[in-house]
Amino acid sequence: MTEFRAPAQELARFRLRVVVAMLFVCVCLGLLGARFYYLQVVRHDYYLTRAEDNRIALLPKVPNRGSIVDRNGAVLARNYATYTLEITPSQVGDVQATLDELATLVAIEPRDRRRFMKLLEESRNFESVPVRSRLSDEEIARVVSQRYRFPGVEVKARLLRDYPQGTVGAHVVGYIGRINQRDVERIEEAGDTANYRGSQHIGKAGLEQFYESELHGITGVEQVEVNAGGRAVRALSRTPPIPGNDLELTLDIELQRVAENAFGARRGALVAIEPASGGVLALVSTPSFDPNLFVDGISTQDWKALNESPDHPLLNRAIYSAYPPGSTFKPFMALAGLETGKRTASQAIADFGYFTLGNHRFMDDKVGGHGMVDLHKSIVVSCNTYYYQLAHDLGIDNIARFMGPFGFGSRSGIDLPGEASGVLPSPEWKRQRFRRAEQQQWFAGETISVGIGQGYNAYTPLQLANALAALVNDGKLYRPHIVRHVVDSRTGQRRAVEPEPLREIPLKPANIKAVRDGMVGVNSSGTGRRAFQGAAYTSGGKTGTAQVFSLRGQRYVEGRVSERLRDHSWFIAYAPAEAPRIALAVLVENGGFGAQSAAPIARQVMDYYLLHQRAGAPAEEDVEADELEGGEHAEAAAALGRAAVPPRPAASEGLR
The missing domain is CATH 3.90.1310.10 (Penicillin-binding protein 2a (Domain 2))
Structure with missing residues (x-):
C-alpha cells in the first residue's frame, strides 16, 4: 500500500523541529553563559581567593x-x-x-x-x-x-x-x-x-x-x-x-633586692610607694620563684614543687592575701576620731587596763593600764583601751564610712592582675557575707575588735601602704602603678603613665599633723624605737601584731604556739618625716611582734632608699613584750568578747 505525504506539511514539521532545537540550544548556551558570568564576574573574588589559597600560603x-x-x-x-x-x-x-x-x-x-x-x-x-x-x-x-x-x-x-x-x-x-x-x-x-x-x-x-x-x-x-x-x-x-x-x-630592682634579702627565709610581703605619685618602688612577696622555669614549659617536677609547697611561692601576698592589720589600723582610727569630733588631740582618757562593755571586760596588755592617755600617747605606746573606747564612741557605720575613701576594702586598681578587695567590715557587709539571719546581726563587741584592727578587718599590704601614702600626702590618694613609661619600639618615643589621682580626702591639716607626730614618736621613743635607733633621718611608723586565731581567753606565749599559728608581724612607716618620699607596709607571716620582725625590714629598706646603705638595721632582739608592743600584745586581742559574737573567719592568705 503506497503512503502519500504532503510536501508542505513535512516542511512545516521540519522547520518546527529546527526552531525547537535552536531554542533548546540557545537556552543551553544561555544557561552556560549565565553560569560562566556568575563564576567569572559575580564570584570572581571568591574563586580567585580559593585558587590563590591553593597556590599561595x-x-x-x-x-x-x-x-x-x-x-x-x-x-x-x-x-x-x-x-x-x-x-x-x-x-x-x-x-x-x-x-x-x-x-x-x-x-x-x-x-x-x-x-x-x-x-x-x-x-x-x-x-x-x-x-x-x-x-x-x-x-x-x-x-x-x-x-x-x-x-x-x-x-x-x-x-x-x-x-x-x-x-x-x-x-x-x-x-x-x-x-x-x-x-x-x-x-x-x-x-x-x-x-x-x-x-x-x-x-x-x-x-x-x-x-x-x-x-x-x-x-x-x-x-x-x-x-x-x-x-x-x-x-x-x-x-x-x-x-x-x-x-x-617605677620599681627600683636594687631596692627590691634589699627588701627580699631582708626577709630571708620568712614568708611575707612588702609594698613601698612614692606618696606624691603612687609609683610603686618595691613590691615583695616571699618566698618567690624563678620565672625562667615557665618560658619553655615548666617540668612536672618543678610545677609540683611550686604548686604543692606549703609556703605557696606562686601566691602574690602583696596584692592578693588579706590579713587583719592589727595596731597599724590605729593611726587611721585616731584620725577618724579627730575628723568626726569624737576626740581632740589633747583629750585624754584614764586607762585602768581594761574597757567594759556590758558585763564583759576587754583587757589591755599592760596590767593596770597606761594611766592618762591622750591621742599622741595612744599611738606611741599603742594603747588598746584608748581605741576600744574610741571605736565604741564612733560606731561601726562611722568607722566604715571614714575608712572607705582610704581604699580599705576595695581594689586599688594597680596595674597587676589578681588584686583582692579585702574586707572593710560593716553591718551591710555582714548581711551580704552570711546567709543565716543569726549570723547577719552586728554585735557591739565586734565594733570594739574592729577598732584595734582585729575582728573581720582584712586588708592587703598594698592597701595599707597606699592608705598610709594618702595620709602623709595630705589626703591625696593616687592609684598605685608600676609602669612609668611605655616606649614605642619603632620611634623610641616614651609615653608617660601619668599619676592618676583617685580622690582627695578632705582632712584638716592640724589633725594630720597630730597623727603624724604620734607616728614619729613611735620610731623615736615608742614601740619602733629599737629598729630605728641611730637612723640618719626622721621617720614615722606604727607597729602591729595581728592575731591568726582566737586564743579563747588563753594567754599568748609565742614559744608554745605552732609556728604557723603565731601572730602576724606588721609595720607601716614613712620618711623623711618632714617631706615623705617613701611610704611602706611590711608584713611577716607568723613573725610575732611587729617591732621584732617587720620593723627591722622596714629600716633596711629605708636606709637603702634614702641613704643608699645596705646595712644599718639592727638585728632582731629578744625583748620584753611590754617594751616592744605596748598595747598591741595578743592577749588583748584574745579578750575581745569572743563568747558574745560569732568567731570571725581565719585571717589567712587568700581571704577576700
Missing part, C-alpha cells in the same frame, strides 16, 4: 616581645637568641622515624616529643615545628654535619624570653608561657586571633600578663608560593612584624 611572622626595665634601666625581662632544632612536616616522610634518628645526635626527652606532637597538630603542614630549643654548640655541629641525611630538618635561630634577675621581683614581672586552650578562647573573644597566628607564648602573670597588648607587638606576614605537595617554592611578598613596646617601671 600566608606565613605569620611573630614579632619580638618588648623588654621590661626598672626605673634605672636594669633589665628585668628580655629576649635572647637561641638555636632550635625544627622539622617541616611536608618535607619529611616519616616524622616519628626522623625523631628517632635525630635522638641519636641530640638529646630529645619524652617531654620534647610530647610538646612537638602537640605543636604539630596545631601547625600547618609547610610550617616548621620546633623539637628542641637551647641547642649547645656541640649539638648544632652534630646536626649540621649530618643534615644531608635529614631533608626537612634544620637548625633555626629564635628569640626566647629571659628573666636575668631570677627570683627577684618575679611576682611583679610575672612570666610568659605556652598558649593553651583557655588562652585561645580569650584571644578569640578579644578578636585578636590574627595577631597571634604563629605565636607560641603569651603573658601568664604579672606585668607580662597585664601589659600583654603592649608587649606582644603586631604579627607580620609573608606570602609564599607552594607546590601541590605544600612545599614552599618562593617568597612573593613580606610585611614585617612590628616589635612589642618596652616598659619602664
Whole structure:
C-alpha cells in the first residue's frame, strides 16, 4: 500500500523541529553563559581567593616581645637568641622515624616529643615545628654535619624570653608561657586571633600578663608560593612584624633586692610607694620563684614543687592575701576620731587596763593600764583601751564610712592582675557575707575588735601602704602603678603613665599633723624605737601584731604556739618625716611582734632608699613584750568578747 505525504506539511514539521532545537540550544548556551558570568564576574573574588589559597600560603611572622626595665634601666625581662632544632612536616616522610634518628645526635626527652606532637597538630603542614630549643654548640655541629641525611630538618635561630634577675621581683614581672586552650578562647573573644597566628607564648602573670597588648607587638606576614605537595617554592611578598613596646617601671630592682634579702627565709610581703605619685618602688612577696622555669614549659617536677609547697611561692601576698592589720589600723582610727569630733588631740582618757562593755571586760596588755592617755600617747605606746573606747564612741557605720575613701576594702586598681578587695567590715557587709539571719546581726563587741584592727578587718599590704601614702600626702590618694613609661619600639618615643589621682580626702591639716607626730614618736621613743635607733633621718611608723586565731581567753606565749599559728608581724612607716618620699607596709607571716620582725625590714629598706646603705638595721632582739608592743600584745586581742559574737573567719592568705 503506497503512503502519500504532503510536501508542505513535512516542511512545516521540519522547520518546527529546527526552531525547537535552536531554542533548546540557545537556552543551553544561555544557561552556560549565565553560569560562566556568575563564576567569572559575580564570584570572581571568591574563586580567585580559593585558587590563590591553593597556590599561595600566608606565613605569620611573630614579632619580638618588648623588654621590661626598672626605673634605672636594669633589665628585668628580655629576649635572647637561641638555636632550635625544627622539622617541616611536608618535607619529611616519616616524622616519628626522623625523631628517632635525630635522638641519636641530640638529646630529645619524652617531654620534647610530647610538646612537638602537640605543636604539630596545631601547625600547618609547610610550617616548621620546633623539637628542641637551647641547642649547645656541640649539638648544632652534630646536626649540621649530618643534615644531608635529614631533608626537612634544620637548625633555626629564635628569640626566647629571659628573666636575668631570677627570683627577684618575679611576682611583679610575672612570666610568659605556652598558649593553651583557655588562652585561645580569650584571644578569640578579644578578636585578636590574627595577631597571634604563629605565636607560641603569651603573658601568664604579672606585668607580662597585664601589659600583654603592649608587649606582644603586631604579627607580620609573608606570602609564599607552594607546590601541590605544600612545599614552599618562593617568597612573593613580606610585611614585617612590628616589635612589642618596652616598659619602664617605677620599681627600683636594687631596692627590691634589699627588701627580699631582708626577709630571708620568712614568708611575707612588702609594698613601698612614692606618696606624691603612687609609683610603686618595691613590691615583695616571699618566698618567690624563678620565672625562667615557665618560658619553655615548666617540668612536672618543678610545677609540683611550686604548686604543692606549703609556703605557696606562686601566691602574690602583696596584692592578693588579706590579713587583719592589727595596731597599724590605729593611726587611721585616731584620725577618724579627730575628723568626726569624737576626740581632740589633747583629750585624754584614764586607762585602768581594761574597757567594759556590758558585763564583759576587754583587757589591755599592760596590767593596770597606761594611766592618762591622750591621742599622741595612744599611738606611741599603742594603747588598746584608748581605741576600744574610741571605736565604741564612733560606731561601726562611722568607722566604715571614714575608712572607705582610704581604699580599705576595695581594689586599688594597680596595674597587676589578681588584686583582692579585702574586707572593710560593716553591718551591710555582714548581711551580704552570711546567709543565716543569726549570723547577719552586728554585735557591739565586734565594733570594739574592729577598732584595734582585729575582728573581720582584712586588708592587703598594698592597701595599707597606699592608705598610709594618702595620709602623709595630705589626703591625696593616687592609684598605685608600676609602669612609668611605655616606649614605642619603632620611634623610641616614651609615653608617660601619668599619676592618676583617685580622690582627695578632705582632712584638716592640724589633725594630720597630730597623727603624724604620734607616728614619729613611735620610731623615736615608742614601740619602733629599737629598729630605728641611730637612723640618719626622721621617720614615722606604727607597729602591729595581728592575731591568726582566737586564743579563747588563753594567754599568748609565742614559744608554745605552732609556728604557723603565731601572730602576724606588721609595720607601716614613712620618711623623711618632714617631706615623705617613701611610704611602706611590711608584713611577716607568723613573725610575732611587729617591732621584732617587720620593723627591722622596714629600716633596711629605708636606709637603702634614702641613704643608699645596705646595712644599718639592727638585728632582731629578744625583748620584753611590754617594751616592744605596748598595747598591741595578743592577749588583748584574745579578750575581745569572743563568747558574745560569732568567731570571725581565719585571717589567712587568700581571704577576700
